[in-house]
Amino acid sequence: MTLVPEAYVVPLTLFSPLVFGVLAWLFDRDWIREILGVIGAAVPVTVLSLAYEKASSGTISYTIDTGVFKLHFVLNSLSWYFAFIGALVGIAMAFGLSSTSRRGYDWLFSLMSFTGVMGVFLARDFVSLFLFWELMTFGSFMMVLRRNRHESLKYFVLSVIGAYSMLLAIGMVYAKTGTLDYAMASQTLLLLTKMGGVSKAYVDTIFALFLLAFGVKAGVVPLHVWAPGAYGENDQSYTSFFSGVLSKAGVYGFIITLFVMPSLYGIYFAMGTFHGHLTGTYLIAWAGAVTVVVASFLAVLQEDIRKLLAYSSVGQVGYIILALGVFNGVAVGGAMFHVLSHAMFKGLFWLISAALILRTGKTRFEDFGGLAEKMPVTFAMALIAVLSLAGIPPMAGFASKWLIYEGAIQAHMPLVAGTIFLGSALAFAYVVRFLYAVWFGQRPSDLDDVREAPLPLLVGMTILAIPNIVFGIAPGLAVRLINRFFNTNITVNSYYSISTPTGTYNALSVTLVLIVGLAIAGLIYIYGANARKIKVTNTYQSGNPVTEEYNLVIRRNFYRPLAEALDFWLKYSWDRFYERLANLTEDFADWLREGFYNGNVQSYSWYLAIILLILAIWGVL
Amino acid sequence: MVSVLKRSLAIITLLIIGYWLAQGLAGVPFGQDRMLVGKYYLENVKAQTGAVNAVTAIVVNYRGFDTLGEVTVLFIASTGVGALLWRRKKKRTAKTEGSVVLRTGSELLFPFILMFGTYIFIHGHLTPGGGFPGGATIATAFLILYMAFVDYEIPHRLFEPLEGLAGMGYVLVGLIGLAIGSYFLFDWIWQTWHWGAANLGRLFSGGFIPVIYTLIGLKVGTELSGIVDSMLTEEVRE
Amino acid sequence: MSVPHIGLYYFGALSLVLVGIYGVLVKKNLLKILISLSIVETGVNLLLISVGYITGRSAPILSEGIGPKQAVDPIPQALVLTAIVIGVATTAMALSVAITLYEKYGTLNIEEIRRLRG
């Protein structure tokens, strides 16, 4: 605390990425640019770690007075938690970017969105929320724009829809309450609702608009169409931040609407119940569940690493939304935990894909194979990420998913819990493919001279891999943090052991069992199994002729039977639906233009005559 | 068939609009005294401008600035015609010569029509007419020549400078007014010098109205004949 | 008709305007449309002059026996005087546009021109 005076904590966290990003853009030289960028990304994480004591026990406030309105920022335990996750992924991203990007442009806009995310997490009033939200969206949009115009257009349109609905909601709140501060606004709104000053429909509308705005960023299913393209067609190092943290800004928005503003929270009770569940949250839970299932199925069917990871990202954020919708202490605690673990393992995944693309220049599964020998460290990281995503015990991903599952069972939502399981199984299906197709098996001959990922990228991966293991073995650490700002109903027995009302998870013993098991399996593998090295030229198709059209190698069309089974459902695509909608709109506009603004003088005189006729009839009658 | 439908729809629409307009006009009874500004002009026209014809006085004197604007519009329109129909090589393409009667008649009448036009614009402040009808009459004289003779063309070399000079002269007269009096188009001949005050109702009276109307007459005459010329000459294709 | 007695000149002017608008609405030939517009213009001019007319008075030329009290309103006349000249100039300009269009597309039918332009 002595190192950084309290007054500087928030401004340093907020603005150092942006300032250093601008500097990196200005001094666009090799090394200088990278060093500046890494410094800019390192400042928030350092400052936030130093401010941990103060932030977790009290609050640090900061106000910018622009003259017209005041921007309030507060660092309390909730915002510290989110901001710290963001900053951690941010520094990893900075390391990744210093090896994958050679442009000041990338540094400027990625660090700009970094600042935006920090602002969103720390904001305590709607103006600053909106400003930083837009800064964040703008930065990420520029990153996509550079790579793919079409995808950036999709992202832009949906972001604009989200931004406008947020602006509208903020305006509606302001019109009734006259304040933009979260706490004040929500109290006033609650009071007004009770006194009848605000109709129920009005509050419902505000709520729906906020959900739309945040749902776009989080990528809830009908609004997710931007995500695969925007995540995929991007600098993969930046995507680790984009998918790991920016989607969490959407989640954070859900948390704001659910918990920070109790008046909106109150409307759940007003909306009534459905089969014993509050209707409002039940809808959110199902939105999350649908997101999980749809995105996971789509992820399984992808043939491109980036697409797979992108859909997986959408699906994993679906878990968080689902858990928030389940709406009891354990599930929300699990959601918070999953925010952490998803940021860690998905950031790690994207950095790995960045390394793969940097070193091989390929993105499709069919072009990969046998890279474990060539990139051993990256492979180790990938193993951690895969285990964590698939929810294998000693990793963070297991702890958080377990909590969510417990919460869903406690809330008597078996179907929702079932979707969690289904999602987990599908996640296993696609990460197995990622693991096997990329790292094992036959290596295409053009990948023979692939080298290990560059050092900065490895540093970034390590930064993200360590928390995966630490919080997996010691979930109590994270739960203790979460308990500071939210009463999760989860007891922390020790660092290694957490208990919910229905069960206990002792990570250490699980880990020990796992290690013992692995050791036995390793011994069997080394001494018992009849393993031999297969030459590259050896075929392993079991004597079957390899035909192109039904080539079910794990690298190519591995899940085609699944795709054929799902044929009926795959006909319905949100992407196509939106495209058709856009085409319809365009046709309609064309028709209008052709029909009315048609360049025919006579038509115009007819319009004039008809207007005169209307006036005449109006005047005469 | 559709055309009949369209026609009948147009007729019905127009009948309704016409009924509406007629009802509006019924509030403006025909032939009754509703003069407001006109009364002032009529009462003061002799003393203030020295003109007998109130219409000319209004056009040139009271609302002289508007007239300048209208002359500008005229100029732009005639320039526009010239620009739109401009071709690299232009020539008249009439094939049949006018009949003997027309040729002789036009030759005979041309100076008289010219003189009549001049008369009209010079006597603008006394008799009906003025620069605009006078100029149009002059243009008609040239039109008759165009019709009578296959290869007749106006003397461009004379007309184009004349057109410009007439316009400049108008502005110049106004600027002199600005210098002598206090505003643009101040009637300096009448107001300052009282020139012609003694013989009101005769030719040498009316302040600067005859001067300006002469300029307008020249300008309108040259411009309208220029329009006729532009429309009659076509591109020559080799 | 519930419209009270409307002067003959008003009727004539209004009819000209309506006939001209009818031509604009129905005819497809550019020149015909311009002719119709010219008729509308004449109608409007006639309307303006007849609004300024006062029964039993003479032209606003203040000669012997005609004082300010015996003259019709000169202002509409002054307006119309210039409007006619401007009218013919603008008509000529529109006609030259029509000629240019004809030289380019080989037709005066506005729909045909629209279709050819695409």
Next chain:
Amino acid sequence: MNCIPCAEYIIVALMIGSAILAVEWRDLLAAAVGMAAVSLFASILFFLLQAPDVAMTEAAIGAALSGAVVIFAIKRTQRFETEEEERPGWWIRW
């Protein structure tokens, strides 16, 4: 019987008649002549309305010059209105 009003009626009727003919005639040359006739009758009406200045201008310009200009334009384009082929379209394109 005073003849001025009946003359007025006749002139107005002629004027409207020639206007309708000017609009309806398919021969554009005839239409131009009709237009000039409208101007001529209008100029008589102007004279009857105690507006000799306007009457003169209208006679010179409306009857002579604008008719001539239209005729020149016809000379450079085509004399007859083409028969409109009936193409079905939506309502504005009858």
